[in-house]
Amino acid sequence: MDRLQETWYRATGRADLAEALSAERRTVDFLQESISDLEARMYEPGWQELTASAAQEFSREGLRQITAVCRVMAIKSPLIKRGLSLRQAYVWGKGVEITARDPKVNQVVQEFLDDEGNQRAFFGATARQQNELSLGTDGNLFVALFTNPTTGRVQIRKVPWDEITDVIANPEDKSDPWFYRHQTWIEEQAPGGGIIQRPRVVYFPALGYRPTTRPRNVRDRHTGAPVEVRWDAPMVHIKVNALDGWAFGVGDAYAAVDWAHAYKDFLTDWARLIKALSRYAWKLTSKGSKQAQARTRLAEAASRSASGESNYAGATAVLPPDMMLEALPKTGATIDSESGRPLAAMAATAMDVPVTMLLGDPGVTGARATAETLDTPTEMMAENRRAVWKEAKTAILRHVIASSVRAPQGALRGTITQTGAREQLKLRGRAEATVDIVWPDVHEIDPLQLIEAIFKADQTTYLPPLVVARLLLQALGVQDVDEILKDLTGPDGAFVPPGVTAGQVAVDRFRRGEDPAPVTGGDEQSPDDDQNAGDARGS
Structure with a gap:
C-alpha cells in the first residue's frame, strides 16, 4: 500500500511527499531488522546458557x-x-x-x-x-x-x-x-x-x-x-x-570476586613490568677489544645487590655497535598503576x-x-x-x-x-x-542542631517527656540510654522529673484525682480488676 501511494505521489508531481514516504518506509524497515537482530542474539548459545542458569536456583x-x-x-x-x-x-x-x-x-x-x-x-x-x-x-x-x-x-x-x-x-x-x-x-x-x-x-x-x-x-x-x-x-x-x-x-x-582477581592480576603484571624495566639503566656501546676492557671495569664495580642478586636495578648492558637494547615504546600507552582503577571500580560497584x-x-x-x-x-x-x-x-x-x-x-x-x-x-x-x-x-548532624530541633518539638507539647528525654540523650551520644531512663521513670512507667521526690509526685497525682499508689510502690489495678471489683460490689 505504501509503495502504491508513493508511485501515485510521483505521478501527480508531488515528489516531496513521495520522498518523505520512502524515507519513512526505510526507517521502519531498519528498525524491524534491528529488533529481529536483537531477538536472534538472544538465541545464541552463550545467552541461552546464561538465561537457563538464571531460570533456576544454584x-x-x-x-x-x-x-x-x-x-x-x-x-x-x-x-x-x-x-x-x-x-x-x-x-x-x-x-x-x-x-x-x-x-x-x-x-x-x-x-x-x-x-x-x-x-x-x-x-x-x-x-x-x-x-x-x-x-x-x-x-x-x-x-x-x-x-x-x-x-x-x-x-x-x-x-x-x-x-x-x-x-x-x-x-x-x-x-x-x-x-x-x-x-x-x-x-x-x-x-x-x-x-x-x-x-x-x-x-x-x-x-x-x-x-x-x-x-x-x-x-x-x-x-x-x-x-x-x-x-x-x-x-x-x-x-x-x-x-x-x-x-x-x-x-x-560473589559479584566482586572476578573483578578483585582481575585487579590483583593487573597489579602483579604492572609490578613485574616495572621490575623488568628497572634491570638496566645504562647502555654502553664499544668496538672490538674495548668491549673486554669495559666488561672488566664494570665487573670491578658493584655488580650485585646486597643480597647477592645479580642483574639488579640499575645494571649496565654492554653491547656491540650492531646490537641495540631498549624498552618497548611507551608512546600512546599507559603503564602506570592508575590504569587498573576501572577494575577496582567494578569491584566497588559489585x-x-x-x-x-x-x-x-x-x-x-x-x-x-x-x-x-x-x-x-x-x-x-x-x-x-x-x-x-x-x-x-x-x-x-x-x-x-x-x-x-x-x-x-x-x-x-x-x-x-x-x-x-x-x-x-x-x-x-x-x-x-x-x-x-x-x-x-548515617549522616553526621551537628548535635546543636538536633537539640534545637528537639527543643522546638517539645514546645509543641505533643511529645511525651520520656520521648523528649530519649531523643536528647541520643543526640548527645550518651551510652546506655535505657539505664538513665529508668531513673526518670516511676513504677507505673510514668515520667518523673529529676529532683522531684516520689512523695511530691504522689501528692500531685492525688490532687488531680488520680491514684497515687503506683508512685508509692502500690499495686495499680488493671481495668479487668476494676470490672471484677465492680461485679463483686454489685453482688
Whole structure:
C-alpha cells in the first residue's frame, strides 16, 4: 500500500511527499531488522546458557562452592576484605537502640538482650560484625530460638549455614517456609570395630509457623525416614541477594570476586613490568677489544645487590655497535598503576561501596563533591541492610514476648489466638508489644542542631517527656540510654522529673484525682480488676 501511494505521489508531481514516504518506509524497515537482530542474539548459545542458569536456583553444592570462594577472598583479597569492612561500618558502626514501649515488656526484652549467650551469638558488637560478614560471604544466616516452655526464656544460637541442606516451604506458596532441614554427621562405634559416621537429620520449624497440630516426627523429604521436629526451637533465616522464589541467598562478595582477581592480576603484571624495566639503566656501546676492557671495569664495580642478586636495578648492558637494547615504546600507552582503577571500580560497584573508599586513596576523583555524591548511594545501601536486620530482630523479639505470655512462669500476661498456622498476640490491659529498633542517622548532624530541633518539638507539647528525654540523650551520644531512663521513670512507667521526690509526685497525682499508689510502690489495678471489683460490689 505504501509503495502504491508513493508511485501515485510521483505521478501527480508531488515528489516531496513521495520522498518523505520512502524515507519513512526505510526507517521502519531498519528498525524491524534491528529488533529481529536483537531477538536472534538472544538465541545464541552463550545467552541461552546464561538465561537457563538464571531460570533456576544454584544447586546446594554450587552454593557451597561459592561460599567457600567468598570466605577465602574475604581473608586474602584486600579489595573484598575492605569492601566487607566498609559495609559493616556503615550498617553497625554507630550501634542500635532497642526498647519496648511498655515498661514490663521492656524488662523482658532487655533481659533477653543482656543475656550473655544471646550477646555472644547475635546482639553483641562482635556478633554483629560476624553476622554481617556471614551475609557478605554466605548470603545466609540461620539462628535457632531455643525456648523454655515453663519460664519462656529464649536462648538464641547460630546454626552453621553448611548444615542447612533444604528449605521445606508451603506447597502452595514458596515464599512461606515451614521447616529447615538440618543435617550433621555423628560418629558411632561400628559392630566389627572402628568408627563410622552416619547422618543425623533434624527439622527446625520456621519462626511464625506454629500449626494447631504439631507432630513430634515428620517424614524426611529426602530419605523418607521419620525425623524429629524441634518445635521448641523455631528458626530465623536471614538471606540477601536472592531472586524471587529462591530458597537461599548469595553473598555480597560473589559479584566482586572476578573483578578483585582481575585487579590483583593487573597489579602483579604492572609490578613485574616495572621490575623488568628497572634491570638496566645504562647502555654502553664499544668496538672490538674495548668491549673486554669495559666488561672488566664494570665487573670491578658493584655488580650485585646486597643480597647477592645479580642483574639488579640499575645494571649496565654492554653491547656491540650492531646490537641495540631498549624498552618497548611507551608512546600512546599507559603503564602506570592508575590504569587498573576501572577494575577496582567494578569491584566497588559489585559491593555497593565507593571506589575512593575501597582503595583508601581518593586519587584523581577525590574531590569533596565527588566523594559526597558517591557516598549517598552507599548510605542508602546501609539503610536497606538495616531494614533487613530490623525485620529479623522484630520477629525474634515478638517471639520472646509471646513465649513469656505462653509460659506458665512467664513475666507477661495476655492471650494468644490461633489463625490458621499463625498466632496473634494480645497483652492484658493497655500494655502493647511494640518494640522500637532505632539506628543513629548515617549522616553526621551537628548535635546543636538536633537539640534545637528537639527543643522546638517539645514546645509543641505533643511529645511525651520520656520521648523528649530519649531523643536528647541520643543526640548527645550518651551510652546506655535505657539505664538513665529508668531513673526518670516511676513504677507505673510514668515520667518523673529529676529532683522531684516520689512523695511530691504522689501528692500531685492525688490532687488531680488520680491514684497515687503506683508512685508509692502500690499495686495499680488493671481495668479487668476494676470490672471484677465492680461485679463483686454489685453482688
